[in-house]
Amino acid sequence: MDPVVREAVDGLPASMRRIAGYHFGWWDTSGAPIRAELGKSVRPALVLCAARAVGGDASLAVPAAAAVELVHNCSLLHDDVMDGAPTWRHRPTVWTAFGVPEAVLTGDALLASAFRVLAEGPAPFSVTAVVELATACQRLCEGQSEDVSFERQVEVSLDQARRTAVGKTASLIGSACALGGVFAGADHTRVESLRRFGEHIGLAYQLLDDLLGIWGDPEATGKPAGADLTGRKKSLPVVAALCSDTDAGRQLAKLYRHGDPRDAAATARMAGLIEEAGGRAWALGRADAELAAADAWLDELSGDPNGIAELRTLADLITYRDR
Amino acid sequence: MDPVVREAVDGLPASMRRIAGYHFGWWDTSGAPIRAELGKSVRPALVLCAARAVGGDASLAVPAAAAVELVHNCSLLHDDVMDGAPTWRHRPTVWTAFGVPEAVLTGDALLASAFRVLAEGPAPFSVTAVVELATACQRLCEGQSEDVSFERQVEVSLDQARRTAVGKTASLIGSACALGGVFAGADHTRVESLRRFGEHIGLAYQLLDDLLGIWGDPEATGKPAGADLTGRKKSLPVVAALCSDTDAGRQLAKLYRHGDPRDAAATARMAGLIEEAGGRAWALGRADAELAAADAWLDELSGDPNGIAELRTLADLITYRDR
Numbered sequence: 001m002d003p004v005v006r007e008a009v010d011g012l013p014a015s016m017r018r019i020a021g022y023h024f025g026w027w028d029t030s031g032a033p034i035r036a037e038l039g040k041s042v043r044p045a046l047v048l049c050a051a052r053a054v055g056g057d058a059s060l061a062v063p064a065a066a067a068v069e070l071v072h073n074c075s076l077l078h079d080d081v082m083d084g085a086p087t088w089r090h091r092p093t094v095w096t097a098f099g100v101p102e103a104v105l106t107g108d109a110l111l112a113s114a115f116r117v118l119a120e121g122p123a124p125f126s127v128t129a130v131v132e133l134a135t136a137c138q139r140l141c142e143g144q145s146e147d148v149s150f151e152r153q154v155e156v157s158l159d160q161a162r163r164t165a166v167g168k169t170a171s172l173i174g175s176a177c178a179l180g181g182v183f184a185g186a187d188h189t190r191v192e193s194l195r196r197f198g199e200h201i202g203l204a205y206q207l208l209d210d211l212l213g214i215w216g217d218p219e220a221t222g223k224p225a226g227a228d229l230t231g232r233k234k235s236l237p238v239v240a241a242l243c244s245d246t247d248a249g250r251q252l253a254k255l256y257r258h259g260d261p262r263d264a265a266a267t268a269r270m271a272g273l274i275e276e277a278g279g280r281a282w283a284l285g286r287a288d289a290e291l292a293a294a295d296a297w298l299d300e301l302s303g304d305p306n307g308i309a310e311l312r313t314l315a316d317l318i319t320y321r322d323r
Numbered sequence: 324m325d326p327v328v329r330e331a332v333d334g335l336p337a338s339m340r341r342i343a344g345y346h347f348g349w350w351d352t353s354g355a356p357i358r359a360e361l362g363k364s365v366r367p368a369l370v371l372c373a374a375r376a377v378g379g380d381a382s383l384a385v386p387a388a389a390a391v392e393l394v395h396n397c398s399l400l401h402d403d404v405m406d407g408a409p410t411w412r413h414r415p416t417v418w419t420a421f422g423v424p425e426a427v428l429t430g431d432a433l434l435a436s437a438f439r440v441l442a443e444g445p446a447p448f449s450v451t452a453v454v455e456l457a458t459a460c461q462r463l464c465e466g467q468s469e470d471v472s473f474e475r476q477v478e479v480s481l482d483q484a485r486r487t488a489v490g491k492t493a494s495l496i497g498s499a500c501a502l503g504g505v506f507a508g509a510d511h512t513r514v515e516s517l518r519r520f521g522e523h524i525g526l527a528y529q530l531l532d533d534l535l536g537i538w539g540d541p542e543a544t545g546k547p548a549g550a551d552l553t554g555r556k557k558s559l560p561v562v563a564a565l566c567s568d569t570d571a572g573r574q575l576a577k578l579y580r581h582g583d584p585r586d587a588a589a590t591a592r593m594a595g596l597i598e599e600a601g602g603r604a605w606a607l608g609r610a611d612a613e614l615a616a617a618d619a620w621l622d623e624l625s626g627d628p629n630g631i632a633e634l635r636t637l638a639d640l641i642t643y644r645d646r
Contacts, residue, residue, distance in 0.1 A: 013465030013490075015472070078431065082424035101405035101471040104427060108401065108434065109464040115438040116457035119450050127442050127449055134439035141432040142336030148424040149338070167336075 002041075004066035008113045012106075019106040023077060023094050037089045037222070042205070042318050043068045043176040049314050050177040050194045052307035053298075056184020063121030064129055064179040070114035071133065072172060075140055077107035082148060083231065089222040111137070125183050132182065136175035143167020150234040154257070161239040162203075169209075170202030177201075186303075193301050197311075200294035204319050207287040210235035211280065214271050226267040232256055236286070241279030248276035291319060325364075327389035331436045335429075342429040346400060346417050360412045360545070365528070365641050366391045366499045372637045373500040373517045375630035376621075379507020386444030387452055387502040393437035394456065395495060398463055400430035405471060406554065412545040434460070448506050455505060459498035466490020473557040477580070484562040485526075492532075493525030500524075509626075516624050520634075523617035527642050530610040533558035534603065537594050549590040555579055559609070564602030571599035614642060 009020045021027040025036035044065035051061035079085070080093040081103045087093060095103035118129045146164040150156050177198030181191035212221050213228030213235055221227075228235050234242075241249050242256070252273040259266045274280060294315060298308055316322075332343045344350040348359035367388035374384035402408070403416040404426050410416060418426035441452045469487040473479050500521030504514035535544055536551030536558055544550075551558050557565075564572050565579070575596040582589045597603060617638060621631055639645075 011461075013461055013468075015465060015468045016461075074431070078427050082427060099471070102468060104401050104405060105464040105468045105471075107431075108397070109461045111431065111434055112457040112460035112464070116454050116461075119442075119453035119457070123450070126453075127446070130442035130449075130453055131439055134435040134442070137435035138334075138336055138339075138432045138439075141428040141435070142338060145336075145338045145425060145428045148422070148428075 004062050004117060005044075005069055008066060008070055008110075008117050011116075012109050012113060015102075016106045016109045019094055019098050019102055020073075020110060022097065023073065023106070025089065025091070029097050036091060039069075039073075040318075041069060043072055043173060045314055046173060046176045046198060046201075046311075046318075047180040047183075049307065049311040050180025050198070051184040052180075052304060053301065053311040054181050054184045054186040054190050054194070054303040055307065056180070056186070060122050060125075061180050061183035063117050063126075064133075064176075064183050067114040067118045067121075067129075067133055068172065068176045068179065070110045070117065071137055071140070074107040074111040074114070075144070075172075077103050077110070079144065081107075082144070085223075087222065087224075122183065125185070128182055129179055132175055132179055136172050139167050139171035143169070143171065147233075151232065153234075156234045156239050156242070158236075158239055158243050161234060161236050165203055165206045165236055166199065169206040170199040173202030173205065174199035190301060190303065193297050197294050197297040197301070197315075200290045200297065201315050201318065204287040204290035204294065207236055207283045207290065208319060210237050211283055214238075214274060215280075226271060229267045229270045230261050232261065237274055237279035237283040239279075240282040241274040241277035244277040244279065246277045248273045252277060287319065291315070291321065327385050327440060328367075328392050331389060331393060331433075331440050334439075335432050335436060338425075339429045339432045342417055342421050342425055343396075343433060345420065346396065346429070348412065348414075352420050359414060362392075362396075363641075364392060366395055366496060368637055369496060369499045369521060369524075369634075369641075370503040370506075372630065372634040373503025373521070374507040375503075375627060376624065376634040377504050377507045377509040377513050377517070377626040378630065379503070379509065383445050383448075384503050384506035386440050386449075387456075387499075387506050390437040390441045390444075390452075390456055391495065391499045391502065393433045393440065394460055394463070397430040397434040397437070398467070398495075400426050400433070402467065404430075405467070408546075410545065410547075445506065448508070452502055452505055455498055455502055459495050462490050462494035466492070466494065470556075474555065476557075479557045479562050479565070481559075481562055481566050484557060484559050488526055488529045488559060489522065492529040493522040496525030496528065497522035513624060513626065516620050520617050520620035520624070520638075523613045523620065524638050524641065527610040527613035527617065530559055530606045530613065531642060533560050534606055537561075537597060538603075549594060552590045552593045553584050555584065560597055560602035560606040562602075563605040564597040564600035567600040567602065569600045571596045575600060610642065614638070614644065 009017055012020055018031045022029055025038045028034045047061050047065040047068055048058040051058045077094055081095045081100055085093050086096055115130055118133060119126050143164050147168055174195040178191050178195035181194040214226060218225045241252050252270060255266055255270055298312060301308060332340055335343055341354045345352055348361045351357045370384050370388040370391055371381040374381045400417055404418045404423055408416050409419055438453055441456060442449050466487050470491055497518040501514050501518040504517040537549060541548045564575050575593060578589055578593055621635060
């Protein structure tokens with residue numbers, strides 16, 4: 001799928017091609033090739049493995065893999081603008097390096113190119129795929145929009161936080177798996193099983209990512225330590241702690257509301273309070289439950305056993321799981 | 324096409340539906356119906372008339388009309404964020420009323436829904452149409468991106484300014500006409516004639532809009548008087564004046580570089596200098612030339628004479644032309 005993403009980026013108008021190539025980690029700001037950290041391509045890998053799991057030819061699903069990656073990267077570009085995030089994968093974000101308008105417009109151009117790549121894909125499936133991906137985009141936008149609204153909201157319930165995580169992460173990952181099924185010519189039931197599998201994997205992935213946003217090693221994540229806490233993000237483990245009805249949870253609520261975001265000691269203290277309130281254990285437990293639910297959907301799936309085994313291995317890799 | 328746009332907006336997730344309805348002028352910020360000024364629907368009208376001009380059934384082109392309008396409105400939402408524009412059609416812009424993230428995300432959701440509406444359109448044409456619209460989006464983004472870069476650029480040539488206007492306005496209007504042809508089942512030659520017609524109309528439209536940005540009545544435009552001058556926009560008449568090699572042009576260049584944007588008297592003086600340097604006359608002359616070129620493409624078009632006559636009348640309406 002990498003060549004298809006490259007081709008899509010090559011097809012962008014010059015000014016945005018340069019910016020997109022910078023964002024993907026291929027080039028520096030002037031367009032010269034560099035060796036930067038590349039994306040993990042979780043979503044495209046899922047598209048291709050999902051196609052094989054139902055006995056399809058993965059090469060037919062390549063346009064869908066590329067399209068999903070393009071949508072994901074549009075959302076990263078726009079996200080960084082909305083969050084004001086200064087760095088991503090150890091490099092300045094696009095809005096920092098090129099400006100806010102350029103980041104917004106390059107995101108828009110990537111989004112448009114996702115639909116173009118899909119429409120240029122194998123004929124009988126491309127129309128279904130465009131509708132599928134557009135729906136996933138809208139859910140993604142809704143998830144992001146709820147996430148943003150949490151910052152202004154004093155109380156967020158675990159149910160709300162979960163719904164938001166489904167929107168902003170699980171929907172697109174579910175859709176990636178569904179698209180693999182669509183391009184493999186799978187019937188509706190199997191496409192929906194793949195989607196449900198993907199949604200559970202996506203939720204597990206978000207839970208683990210939320211833990212990294214609190215306890216992740218900056219070297220590995222490319223973000224400052226405790227970035228989500230400094231940004232007062234109401235991520236799932238945080239909301240679990242805030243809703244825990246424990247002393248630690250109540251202390252955390254106070255710090256979240258009145259603490260100084262520049263106070264590094266307070267950030268460290270918050271992480272401790274989340275753990276004490278059970279937020280970390282809850283998130284790990286939930287992630288396990290989501291992975292088990294995902295497994296159950298694969299158990300039900302009739303398809304190619306080797307392909308299904310591969311999809312299982314991929315899901316383990318994505319969610320850092322040793323069996 | 325209005326019901327299709329309404330349906331597309333109704334299909335958005337709740338948070339963004341409310342924002343989109345506010346933007347379209349249907350509702351106030353709380354979602355209650357109001358009577359606000361609505362858009363002129365120039366682009367959808369062109370899609371439908373173009374379909375009839377080549378003997379097609381306009382009703383089949385309705386999804387394309389709606390899709391083009393959705394793309395246009397995504398670009399308005401994102402534009403206002405990038406420009407920091409406080410009002411639009413006499414009301415606060417979406418980013419002012421709801422916040423920057425909400426404006427970015429609602430724009431993204433509208434863009435996705437444009438492709439969804441197209442893909443759900445009549446089968447044999449929808450794939451071609453998705454590729455067509457995605458390409459137009461990318462050109463639109465490029466035009467906007469060049470427009471933004473002009474603000475940092477000391478010298479802009481007329482050629483650059485024209486190319487930018489083609490990208491940011493004429494491409495989508497050309498594509499609107501081409502899409503009308505596509506959904507009417509027209510052959511490649513006639514689709515391309517419609518596109519060329521639309522591009523010329525689009526350029527004329529942009530030239531006239533640029534004149535309104537300098538001399539337009541705030542009551543009619545919904546923007547402050549001389550808004551483009553206050554924003555130091557390098558619109559076509561301004562660039563024509565700056566490149567005119569006249570005293571007035573050189574004085575204008577100085578004011579553009581060093582004048583205080585809050586100085587209303589200086590803004591008024593700029594408008595005078597543009598006129599003196601021939602920028603206004605040049606823009607009016609260019610608009611006439613573009614309209615004549617558009618006419619010539621219609622003269623060549625084989626199709627339904629009544630439909631072609633209607634398309635001509637629509638073009639006159641859009642460009643304020645009395646024959």
